[in-house]
Amino acid sequence: MVAKRRILLGVSGGIAAYKAAALTSTLVQRGDDVDVVMTAEAQRFVSSLTFASLTARPVYTSLWDLPERIPHIRLVREAQVALVVPATANLIAKLAAGIADDLLTAALLAARIPRILAPAMNEAMYEDPATQANISALRARGYEIVDPERGFLAERERGVGRLASEERILQALDRALARRLALKGKRVAITAGPTREAFDPVRFLSNASTGATGIELAREAALRGASVTLLLGPTQLEPPAGVTVVRIVTARELYEAALVHAVGADLVIATAAVADWRPAEHRDSKLSKSGEDLTVRLAPNPDVLAALGERKGSTFLVGFAAETDDHEAHARKKLRYKHLDAIAVNDVGGERGFGTGDNELVLLWGNDGRRELGRSDKKMLAARLLDAVEELMRCS
Numbered sequence: 001m002v003a004k005r006r007i008l009l010g011v012s013g014g015i016a017a018y019k020a021a022a023l024t025s026t027l028v029q030r031g032d033d034v035d036v037v038m039t040a041e042a043q044r045f046v047s048s049l050t051f052a053s054l055t056a057r058p059v060y061t062s063l064w065d066l067p068e069r070i071p072h073i074r075l076v077r078e079a080q081v082a083l084v085v086p087a088t089a090n091l092i093a094k095l096a097a098g099i100a101d102d103l104l105t106a107a108l109l110a111a112r113i114p115r116i117l118a119p120a121m122n123e124a125m126y127e128d129p130a131t132q133a134n135i136s137a138l139r140a141r142g143y144e145i146v147d148p149e150r151g152f153l154a155e156r157e158r159g160v161g162r163l164a165s166e167e168r169i170l171q172a173l174d175r176a177l178a179r180r181l182a183l184k185g186k187r188v189a190i191t192a193g194p195t196r197e198a199f200d201p202v203r204f205l206s207n208a209s210t211g212a213t214g215i216e217l218a219r220e221a222a223l224r225g226a227s228v229t230l231l232l233g234p235t236q237l238e239p240p241a242g243v244t245v246v247r248i249v250t251a252r253e254l255y256e257a258a259l260v261h262a263v264g265a266d267l268v269i270a271t272a273a274v275a276d277w278r279p280a281e282h283r284d285s286k287l288s289k290s291g292e293d294l295t296v297r298l299a300p301n302p303d304v305l306a307a308l309g310e311r312k313g314s315t316f317l318v319g320f321a322a323e324t325d326d327h328e329a330h331a332r333k334k335l336r337y338k339h340l341d342a343i344a345v346n347d348v349g350g351e352r353g354f355g356t357g358d359n360e361l362v363l364l365w366g367n368d369g370r371r372e373l374g375r376s377d378k379k380m381l382a383a384r385l386l387d388a389v390e391e392l393m394r395c396s
C-alpha cells in the first residue's frame with residue numbers, strides 16, 4: 001500500500017495566492033492530506049473558506065486558535081514536507097532572519113522536514129539584493145527554492161517573478177517526498193568522530209575530527225525514515241534527536257561496537273577518523289616530566305572498515321577516505337581491498353575537511369563510477385551524499 005502523504009501548505013500574501021487553491025485541489029485529488037496554514041495577509045487575497053472546502057480540513061491561521069495543542073510544532077511533526085505557495089518577499093525575509101511572529105513562520109522555523117518555497121512577486125522586489133541575499137541564505141540552510149519564472153506579471157508587464165508552474169512545484173514536492181520516505185524501514189549505522197588512544201591516564205593520541213559529517217548524515221538518514229545507530233567518538237557536538245547513540249572512545253571500542261551494531265544493517269557509512277595506531281603500552285599512572293626524550297611505541301589498531309567489508313553480506317557499505325594527496329587513486333584502492341560499495345573522498349589538506357564548517361566530497365564506486373558532490377556545508381553535503389547513495393542502492 002502506498003503510504004498516505006501529509007503536506008503542510010503555507011500560503012502567504014501575494015496575488016498568486018489564488019494559484020495555491022488550484023494546487024490544493026490537485027493535491028487533494030491525488031489523495032494527499034493537506035494542512036493549509038495562511039498568513040493574515042494571505043487571507044486578504046483568498047478566503048480560508050476556499051482552502052477549508054477543498055481540503056475538508058480546518059485551515060490554520062493563528063498561533064492562538066488552539067494554543068494548548070501547540071499548533072506550530074504539531075503541524076510540522078505530522079507533515080512529511082512543508083511547501084509555501086506563494087512565498088512573499090516579506091515571508092522570505094522573515095524566514096532568513098529567523099523571525100517567528102505568526103503561525104506559518106513559527107512552524108517553518110520549527111520544521112525538521114524538507115521545506116520548499118515557491119516565491120512570487122514583482123520583478124524589482126525579486127531582484128532586489130535583499131531578497132536575493134535572503135533566498136541564498138535559505139538555500140544554504142537547506143530550503144529548496146522553486147525559482148519563479150519570466151512571464152506576465154500582475155502589474156500587466158513581463159518580467160521575472162511569476163510563480164513557477166504547478167508542474168515544477170509538484171516535481172519539487174515529489175522529489176522531497178520520495179527522499180523523505182526513501183530509507184523508511186531501513187537500518188542504518190554511521191560511525192563518526194575521532195578515537196582517543198591513551199598512553200597514560202591523562203594523555204592520548206587523537207585527531208581533529210569533530211564528527212560533524214557523521215552527525216549530519218545520521219540526522220538526514222533519520223529524517224528520511226531510517227532507524228539510525230550512530231557510533232560516536234569523543235566530540236563536543238550534540239548528536240541529533242531521534243537517533244540511537246553508542247558512545248565509544250578507542251578504536252578497539254569502535255571495532256567491538258561496529259560488529260554488534262553495523263553488521264547486518266542495510267546501510268553503513270563509516271565517517272569516523274579511527275586512529276590507525278595506539279600506544280603499545282598503557283601506563284596506569286601519569287608519566288612524570290623528565291626532560292629526556294620520550295619514545296612511545298605504537299601498535300596497529302584493528303581496521304574497522306575492513307572488518308565490516310569482510311562481513312558485508314547484503315549491507316551497502318560506504319567508507320570515507322581523508323587524504324592529503326593523490327586522493328582518488330588512494331581511495332579507489334581502499335574501495336577495492338576493503339570490499340566497499342562506495343567511498344567518499346575528502347581532501348583534508350589545507351583549510352578543508354576536519355573541523356571546518358564547509359567540505360568538498362567526491363563519491364567513487366565500481367571501476368569508474370564518480371560523482372562530485374561539490375563544496376558546501378556539511379548538512380547540505382550529507383543530503384547530497386544520501387541522495388547519491390540511495391540511487392546506488394536502488395541499482396545494486
Ligand SMILES: Cc1cc2nc3c(=O)[nH]c(=O)nc-3n(C[C@H](O)[C@H](O)[C@H](O)COP(=O)(O)O)c2cc1C
Nearest residue numbers: 012013014015039041042088089090091120121122
Ligand atoms: C495588491 C497587492 C499585491 C501584492 N502582491 C505581492 C506579491 O505578489 N508578492 C509579494 O512578495 N508581496 C506582495 N504584496 C505585498 C505583501 O502582501 C506584503 O509584503 C505583506 O506584508 C506580506 O505578508 P505575509 O508575508 O505575512 O503574507 C502585495 C500587496 C498588495 C497590496
